[in-house]
Amino acid sequence: MTKPYAAVAITKHGVEMARNLAAGFPGTDLYYMSKFARGDETELGYRMFEGSVKLILPDLFKAYTGLIIIISLGAVVRMIAPILEDKKKDPAVIVIDDRGQHVISVLSGHLGGANELTLEVAKALGARPVITTASDVQGTIPVDLFGRGFGWEIESFDKATPVSASVVNEERIAVVQEAGETKWWTYDKPLPPHITVYGHAVEAMQAEFDASLVVTDRLLEPQEEAALLKNGVLYRPKTLVLGIGCNRGTSAEEIEQMIISTLSELRLSVKSVRNAATIVLKKDEEGLLEVCRKYKWKLELYTPDELNQVPLKNPSDTVFKYTGAYGVSEPAALRSSGAVDWLLEKRKSGNVTISIARVPFPPGGQVGL
Structure with missing residues (x-):
């Protein structure tokens, strides 16, 4: 399914409410019993079913990130109980009463986003949101x-x-x-x-x-x-920015090994890498692009003039001769991160040069209001 949410109804009033919600709440597919069909379902993309809604719930669980179910809370609990897997996998499930007075967060309130979905749907319907997660009720850290x-x-x-x-x-x-x-x-x-x-x-x-x-x-x-x-x-x-320079045609394996070994030596986590940065000449460097795809890092690109605006401790005439910039990895790391200094100014091994900078944020005293 291409939409994130599925709304399900099995009563006359529930179907009316679900149709109104689907029309005004983006990203919602609508499912209801075929006996309430009005003839426009195919045109609107609504899906009909017969028999117990319990039969379609396992498929909906796999297909959507959130289920909006207009059925009694007790019935929903009984129907979803056999198909629950894990709080990190289960979709958000919210329940709406048949009169549309309450929208209740039932499952995956935090990780699945049910609490947020509850607030959004309640606002769309003019209903009262019901959230029972302790951290939300108390107003503390979730x-x-x-x-x-x-x-x-x-x-x-x-x-x-x-x-x-x-x-x-x-x-x-x-x-x-x-x-x-x-x-x-x-x-x-x-x-x-x-x-x-x-x-x-x-x-x-x-x-x-x-x-x-x-x-x-x-x-x-x-x-x-x-x-x-x-x-x-x-x-x-996500605080670490990798400035990367490499020779043309350098393999992804060599680039990745340089990154991982350098981070390990500096006792830094690869999970905290925000992005990589380099010169625009490397926009089609397949080895570098492959590494960024693997780790889902954005690759930020800078022109030689943009890189030359960053003061360097050790500008290189050799690098300037081939790229038009007096450095690649060092200024790319600083420019992308907004830092004034490097955690690692520059390290070269084989065909790869790496620099590392940390994204600056206000000091801890800024926490709070």
Whole structure:
């Protein structure tokens, strides 16, 4: 299916509501019982079914990211129970009562986006949204969504449930933020006193806490992992920019090996790479493009004049002779990241040159309102 949502109805009033919703809520396919057909379904792309709706739910689960079901909550719970798999795979499921008074987030409220979908559908229908997720009700950090809007990636998810419990039970929470966006507290109230922000792992390890949220692009040392992730979740913000230079025809394998080995040596996570950057002459360099496709990195391109606007410590006349720029990897990394200095100015091995810069964000004191 090309649309993300499916709306399902089995009653006269439900069908009327679903038709109105499908007409005004983009990205929604509509399914209802054939006995309520009006003759315009083929033209509108609505899908009819006969028999129990339970028969089509397994296919809808696989085909859509969100299901909007206009059936009683109890019936929906019984029907979806046998087909549930995992909170990281199951689609969002929301339920609407037959009079359209309440829109209820039922399944995958955070990771699947059911809470957000509930709010959007309720607004479209003029209904009351019902969300029972503890972090949303209390207005605190949703552990499984923390930093998601910034593109942060959760590396260690196994402790998400106990850490979430610690957060909503107002136990002592250490937020260790060494990198990444700092404006993650979006509520119109101060950060609660049981949540403390530390700028480095060492600071947190000297304090007492019950659970931790660790935001870093570093590879943690064994003692840091033991202390912070015993009851903690590790997040990888997208903070690293790779400036890349290479000879024409360099293989993807050589470029990738250079990137991985360099990051490993610097104790940096490949999951925190935001993008790669290079000179426009490399726009068709297949080896580099292949690596970017593999890791889903955007490749930013700069003209020689744009690269020459970045002051370099070691400009190269040789590079200028062949490219028109006094450097490629170093200025590309700084220009793309907005940083004033490199984590790694330049390293050359074989046919590849790499520079690494970290995207700057306001200091931790900016967290909050």
